[in-house]
Amino acid sequence: MIEENGRVVRVESDFVWVETIKQSACSSCSAQKGCGQSLIAKIGDGKRMEIQVDNPHHIAALVNDQVTLGVGERSFLTASFLVYLLPLIVMFIVAVSVQLSGFTEPTVILSALVGLAGGFLLTHYISGRISRNCSYRPVLLRKI
Numbered sequence: 001m002i003e004e005n006g007r008v009v010r011v012e013s014d015f016v017w018v019e020t021i022k023q024s025a026c027s028s029c030s031a032q033k034g035c036g037q038s039l040i041a042k043i044g045d046g047k048r049m050e051i052q053v054d055n056p057h058h059i060a061a062l063v064n065d066q067v068t069l070g071v072g073e074r075s076f077l078t079a080s081f082l083v084y085l086l087p088l089i090v091m092f093i094v095a096v097s098v099q100l101s102g103f104t105e106p107t108v109i110l111s112a113l114v115g116l117a118g119g120f121l122l123t124h125y126i127s128g129r130i131s132r133n134c135s136y137r138p139v140l141l142r143k144i
Helices: 038-042 071-099 105-130
Strands: 004-012 015-021 048-054 066-071 141-144
Touching: 015 066, 015 141, 048 141, 066 071, 071 105
Parallel strands: none
Antiparallel strands: 004 015, 004 066, 015 048, 066 141
């Protein structure tokens, strides 16, 4: 389970709204001076974010309580696969199929872009379906 700490900002019957602060690990990395990722991380570092969190164990959390929320590793890996790999895999399959069919290079390039867009649409469709599954949502684990 991947855990994150936050502060309760609203309480509703079956879920709570938790405010978390996005932090980057770049400050502890030895390669931060020569890494472009650290520059990007500094943009969102310290940014506050509100998340709707399920409360299946009915933990009595009040506004301003410090809590720990969690997301399963499998859910996190599945979501990462959907967002990053699925569109690229669809693009690759479509482009290779069109190229093996004997089409010209501009047609292959255009089909790759169409495949990428199709991969994003497929990701949108699948993520909409699995977002209803409670195992893909963060849950309230405990009060700190």
